[in-house]
Amino acid sequence: xxxxxxxxxxxxxxxxxxxxxxxxxxxxxxxxxxxxxxxxxxxxxxxxxxxxxxxxxxxxxxxxxxxxxxxxxxxxxxxxxxxxxxxxxxxxxxxxxxxxxxxxxxxxxxxxxxxxxxxxxxxxxx
Amino acid sequence: xxxxxxxxxxxxxxxxxxxxxxxxxxxxxxxxxxxxxxxxxxxxxxxxxxxxxxxxxxxxxxxxxxxxxxxxxxxxxxxxxxxxxxxxxxxxxxxxxxxxxxxxxxxxxxxxxxxxxxxxxxxxxxxxxxxxxxxxxxxxxxxxxxxxxxxxxxxxxxxxxxxxxxxxxxxxxxxxxxxxxxxxxxxxxxxxxxxxxxxxxxxxxxxxxxxxxxxxxxxxxxxxxxxxxxxxxxxxxxxxxxxxxxxxxxxxxxxxxxxxxxxxxxxxxxxxxxxxxxxxxxxxxx
Numbered sequence: 001x002x003x004x005x006x007x008x009x010x011x012x013x014x015x016x017x018x019x020x021x022x023x024x025x026x027x028x029x030x031x032x033x034x035x036x037x038x039x040x041x042x043x044x045x046x047x048x049x050x051x052x053x054x055x056x057x058x059x060x061x062x063x064x065x066x067x068x069x070x071x072x073x074x075x076x077x078x079x080x081x082x083x084x085x086x087x088x089x090x091x092x093x094x095x096x097x098x099x100x101x102x103x104x105x106x107x108x109x110x111x112x113x114x115x116x117x118x119x120x121x122x123x124x125x126x
Numbered sequence: 127x128x129x130x131x132x133x134x135x136x137x138x139x140x141x142x143x144x145x146x147x148x149x150x151x152x153x154x155x156x157x158x159x160x161x162x163x164x165x166x167x168x169x170x171x172x173x174x175x176x177x178x179x180x181x182x183x184x185x186x187x188x189x190x191x192x193x194x195x196x197x198x199x200x201x202x203x204x205x206x207x208x209x210x211x212x213x214x215x216x217x218x219x220x221x222x223x224x225x226x227x228x229x230x231x232x233x234x235x236x237x238x239x240x241x242x243x244x245x246x247x248x249x250x251x252x253x254x255x256x257x258x259x260x261x262x263x264x265x266x267x268x269x270x271x272x273x274x275x276x277x278x279x280x281x282x283x284x285x286x287x288x289x290x291x292x293x294x295x296x297x298x299x300x301x302x303x304x305x306x307x308x309x310x311x312x313x314x315x316x317x318x319x320x321x322x323x324x325x326x327x328x329x330x331x332x333x334x335x336x337x338x339x340x341x342x343x344x345x346x347x348x349x350x351x352x353x354x355x356x357x358x359x360x361x362x363x364x365x366x367x368x369x370x371x372x373x374x375x376x377x378x379x380x381x382x383x384x385x386x387x388x389x390x391x392x393x394x395x396x397x398x399x400x401x402x403x404x405x406x407x408x409x410x411x412x
Contacts, residue, residue: 030364032349034356064380066165066349071409074163075378083163095351097358099344099380126354 039112053082276306
């Protein structure tokens with residue numbers, strides 16, 4: 001089980017291979033940005049994880065993100081470093097939301113990896 | 127994995143002991159730990175002609191002893207009480223026709239009366255009664271009476287005037303043929319007037335528990351997902367329009383605070399009438 005849900009807080013910083021996405025949530029408390037990050041194989045490099053980090057200058061309301069794949073989901077709050085989510089190849093569903101009314105902005109950094117190598121990574125904003 | 131499976135089995139067992147409160151299902155008390163990233167993950171299946179999932183997150187909700195709660199037929203059918211979901215009485219529908227002429231009375235709730243009239247002159251009228259749209263959770267047959275009068279143009283009785291009584295179980299229909307003709311004293315029939323009384327006793331339902339809410343603190347959030355649509359809530363009712371199928375529910379804390387919570391959920395059609403709602407399936411318990 002640990003193999004599938006292992007999370008590791010890391011201090012990885014932005015690098016030139018990472019992908020970035022920025023968004024602004026509107027005022028209503030029910031607002032959600034719903035994203036799909038697709039991790040695909042690059043040749044024979046099959047991704048085993050997705051790296052994800054969220055940042056926000058806003059603390060009221062407080063932004064958070066959920067990353068789900070299969071029957072696994074984890075919650076992320078801004079400015080706490082990144083996580084490596086070992087859920088393999090495929091679609092990671094990402095929701096970004098907040099705990100009250102008010103406009104809030106955020107940026108995320110994400111990329112798919114096979115071992116230490118980056119693999120094909122695409123994002124869709126639903 | 128074994129531990130999770132045991133928790134799942136226990137949770138499903140616990141859920142199966144809950145009756146509906148109003149017509150919304152209740153998750154029972156759930157616990158979220160302080161572990162960083164902790165998220166509880168659930169699946170709810172909607173079937174039938176579902177239009178949307180109605181969902182309410184209750185933070186720190188506690189329960190009182192089970193209570194007998196009268197079902198209130200005075201509540202407009204199809205409205206949704208934010209706490210209890212839609213309140214639906216037993217109902218009858220009536221349709222009166224003669225050749226191409228038709229009139230109807232729908233949603234004749236238990237304990238209420240409705241009248242209909244059809245201007246079809248002399249001849250045979252057909253009255254059909256059914257229970258479409260009734261609350262199927264109440265299994266008892268509905269008792270009714272039908273009082274009819276054949277009337278001339280000045281509302282004097284011609285021929286055919288009587289009261290009949292009967293009962294109708296869920297999913298059943300009944301038909302009556304009423305013949306109006308010319309009276310020697312009051313002349314031709316102009317219309318047939320029918321009064322339908324739903325004499326069914328107003329059923330009292332027993333809710334499993336009365337939920338006592340506390341105001342949302344913003345320290346607990348839930349997201350409901352279906353397909354490519356998602357909504358977030360910290361306690362307010364949300365309706366996610368996703369049709370039939372599996373809805374995902376995620377519950378988490380933006381400040382990693384331990385929380386007890388429960389949620390109420392109901393699959394509803396476009397008229398806010400309950401369709402078919404599964405019990406929750408726990409995918410992840412943290």
